[in-house]
Amino acid sequence: MRKISKIYHFIIALGFHQSKYSNIRRSPLLLIRHDSDCGYRYRGRIYSQIIDSLADFALYHGIKSLSIASPFSRFSGASAHNDPLAFNRTFLRIALVSAILARVVGHSRALAYKREASIAVWERILNRAQPQVVIGIQPNRYLCAACKAVNISVYDYQHGVIAPDHWWYGNVLPKEIPYDELPSGILCWDRASAESLVSWAPKRAVQVRILGNPWFKRFEDRIPSDNLVNEALDLGVICNDGKPAILISLQWGLKEHYYYDTEFNNVMCEALVQVIKRTHQRYNWMLRLHPVQLHGVEGRETREFLRREFGQLEGVDWEEASRLPLPVVLKRTQLHITDMSTVVTESAWYGVPSAILNPFLRPGEKLETLFKEERKIGIASLVKQSVPDIEQWIVNALEAQQETHAVEPEESLLEFLRETVSVDDTLDDTNY
Secondary structure, three states: OHHHHHHHHHHHHHOOOEOOHHHOOOOOEEEEEOHHHOOEEEOOEEEOOOHHHHHHHHHHOOOOEEEEEOOOOOOOHHHEOOOOEEEHHHHHHHHHHHHHHHHHOOHHHHHHHHHHHHHHHHHHHHHHHOOOEEEEOOOOHHHHHHHHHOOOEEEEEOOOOOOOOOHHHHHHHHHHOOHHHOOOEEEEOOHHHHHOOOOOOHHHOOEEEEOOOHHHHHHHOOOOOOHHHHHHHOOOOOOOOOOOEEEEEOOOOHHHHOOOOOOOOOOOOHHHHHHHHHHOOOOEEEEEOOHHHHHOOHHHHHHHHHHHHHOOOOOEEOHHHHHOOHHHHHOOOOEEEEOOOOHHHHHHHOOOOEEEOOHHHOOOOOOOOOOHHHHHOOOEEEOOOOHHHHHHHHHHHHHOOOOOOOOOOOOOHHHHHHHHOOOOOOOOHHHO
């Protein structure tokens, strides 16, 4: 109850964030992102690795974009890259009226109001921006409906794992969302993700395209004028003492979704806590917080837990590991451990083996298809939540030689933009 109250007051506080509709400028490319998509900070502003990399890439090729911070984001304007606009107050008002209507006239009529009012707001934004295409991360269903109403394509750019057992891509989109609220397409990182969608996406007129991961791509294919990459590589080294470096990808909401009937501490399993304490002088432990833990209500509790458990231990870091770009961290990583983070996929691109601790990925369980390809090729393993099993996996994995599994997109991101947006082919290196 205390946590629900915190979230409620957090959302109410964010409700004061409101841009002027007059600030919406015409842009061929409209980008949608939320604070939870922003796991990096660049020159003092929070940065969405996928969406803001797309914005930078587009600008480099002469395409201007407009960013919208979806409700209920805390960071907008000068506090975030690309100066995203926010309309929290408008959407909060709709949510509050809908909640009142649900008590007075029933849930179905309240939902009908919420849908109609939300679509109207998004249509107002679209009519002012006049975009040729909209790209977001899991774009809001009512935004998709508004785009379809005015004949604008809207795409969902992959930001995490896509698998048949994933609640959004395996259940909500194919089974619960009506046709007119679906995105026009889903832009995937790799073939394995795309294949998880073929059972339903073509039947529901949702394109599936493989464009790669723009955040990782810019670190692999560096250009001299990309100041973000250059500055990130100059931030300093991490774990440079010769000891093996083990990355732990933390996640939010684990107790709520998977361990609600246990004594789970909401950060990591107790066996992993004990392994870190037993081996902190033997290995470098890099604990990387999820963006929601960096910016949301779980952030303070997570950091308090880490300070309490590991604050006095050498060889344990969570500040630098969370601050540096993931491609930079992975280049200095030998092993990766997580409950079920998407970093399993990204680690595989760098030849870094992963231990997956979530028991629901085991055969017959509800998440058994997650990371199927990584497990098939042996770069990821299911490991029991016990001290002996985790420690033995570390020893065995460090002894094994791993190859990188870099994934190339099947389509050029630039060609996709040229197909959907009018492009000024005059390149300008200063755009980065």
